[in-house]
Amino acid sequence: MVDAPTAGSEENVADAFLQGGPSLRNASGPYFGSYGGRWMPESLIAALDEVQDTFEKAKADPDFIAQLKDLNKNYSGRPSLLTEAKRFSEHAGGARIFLKREDLNHTGSHKINNVLGQALLAKRMGKTRVIAETGAGQHGVASATAAALLGLDCVVYMGAEDCRRQALNVARMQLLGATVVPVTNGSQTLKDAINDALRDWVSNVEHTHYLLGTAAGAHPFPAMVRYFHEVIGEEARSQILEQTGKLPDAIAACIGGGSNAIGLFHAFLDDASVKIYGFEAGGEGVETGRHAAAISLGRPGVLHGARSYLMQDEDGQTIESHSISAGLDYPSVGPEHSYLADIGRVTYEAVTDTEAMDAFSVLCRTEGIIPAIESSHALAGAIKIGHRLTEGKENPSDVTVIVNLSGRGDKDVETAAAWFNMLDEEGHVKGTTLSTRKPKGPTERTNEAAVDVNEDQN
């Protein structure tokens, strides 16, 4: 068995493993070291084999590659930009920070990369229905989008608690023609939505593909989901070379299941000079127990088909995770991340809700970009490593860091408004309630409300 991970000890991240070692790219699964595999009911093994077989054939089929490229370019809007965040850099010790703008993709996050790939595979398998789980709703919206585009039925499982928190995304999915099923089992969040999606899959596997939204689960999902997201890192690597003439010193991404992260990391795994950081959700602080930092504090176990780091109690019961970010609120992590943690190639650290929300605010105000709260964990991490990497440097701007801005923050406006005390007792944005509004017709304008908001925040 494996020992505790070395998250946090930066020196281990260096290239020891890479010196003369084999390439870390294109790991095909089912195992990543001792992680991964297929801890699944026999009923689903044939379906997993079918997905794997279809995926392997598609990868070797120029028509499939061309179809995917076309959708990425003309539907999602790829390549996504690499934007230098010049004013944000001042908050990161002066290191040059570059944002990989997955927030600019159609549907507002990296999730579209994976769903288009898998939905195309579903068509190739002759499936007429896709099911998906969703936490914050981003993967659900992306799945509903791909299903509408390709003419597939779509059912999305979403924890009842998450439905309440993300009502707007429920409406988006419904507008796109999907059925949203609120899940009332267990903690009523992402892990329970996956449980119900698996129950649906086992019952309807003949005509249904399970469009899993992250690089976790049973083989071939971790390697397959990574494959569809590899475009993130490939683009970022050539963009940074073009813009700065060199590889970055470090790259950073947030980790829930870890799909946006592995998509960015993959292109850089063999670049020994590039430090790689994954930022898990530290919730209210890892010492409080209310967090979602599976690698930092979990131990290996099996959940949803893969062996990986897992938040579990002494009995092997899954511990409920906590994070302000619904998209990172998952008690395990993709198995390839567990492997990369153990061998020291990637450093995983926890970022608290507070640190993430501070970074959220900084990016809004320095760059005019509202990031997803998930991505804000990566931004908070970039602030930390920016300071670390520039320490004692004469020219901090020699240090370059790429941060994966995995999604936009429109979905998080309500959470952010509450966090920053912008709401009144009734949950309305201060200054917008009926009591401060004038009846229809000609009225004089007032800006008092806006002033209040600013005072609260400063």
Place this chain on the structure above:
Amino acid sequence: MTEEFASKSAAAIDRAKAEGRAALVGYLPAGYPTVQESIEAGIALARNGADLIEIGIPYSDPVMDGPVIQAATTEAISNGFRVANVFDVVAGITAATDSAVLVMTYWNPVMRMGVDEFARRLAEAGGAGLITPDLVPDEAHEWFEASDRYGLDRVFLVAPSSTPERLDMTVKASRGFVYAVSIMGVTGTRTSVSSTAEDVVARAHAAGAERVCVGLGVSNPDHVREIAAYADGVIVGTALVAALRDGGVDAVGQLTKNLSAGLGRAAAEA
């Protein structure tokens, strides 16, 4: 199937066979509603006609279970069930009855305790072996070693979707009996038993399985009668859990008695 030692499950099925009938396998979760009551309910199963008893370990993420069993196991956990209690339940039932007692468990609780340690304690409690709904033979390396070391049965599942190669491999890996999933789905009562079950059983027999028991969706004596005509054992779960929920230990005994009425192979063929 390997039979280097006396399999308790195989012996129980063979005893039924010697009486010219299929075996009845009854499932109940450990610790539901309490540890003591789950022991009493298990004894009621045995005394009213169950040849084998399957004791489930309540688990936080039971992906193969429908709403009734999920609700029961969730309640067991909130009533304070701990995984080690399952050994008390097994020991309590085996002390009072002759039935073979297997444990049905998702794999993570076993992995967390340590596969060897779990197997040792199960054998010590008098358990017959494990039924593993989310452990396929492909991942069962540690369990092969431990089950051989402590003389435990390893019951793997086969499904309508299993390919001939996988069916063959799973039959060879199993000991005690092979668990044939009657339908593609999760646990729960259904109005009829799918005809695919008979096909799965025939394929498992053809692959060399001496004992094949059918589960999922079996809830009344008619289902039992139908399956007993072609399988070596019939597994009932959700209906028994619902009986325990609604009528306590007595209701479990009554339902078991009714179910076992459907067992006579001769009657089914008449």
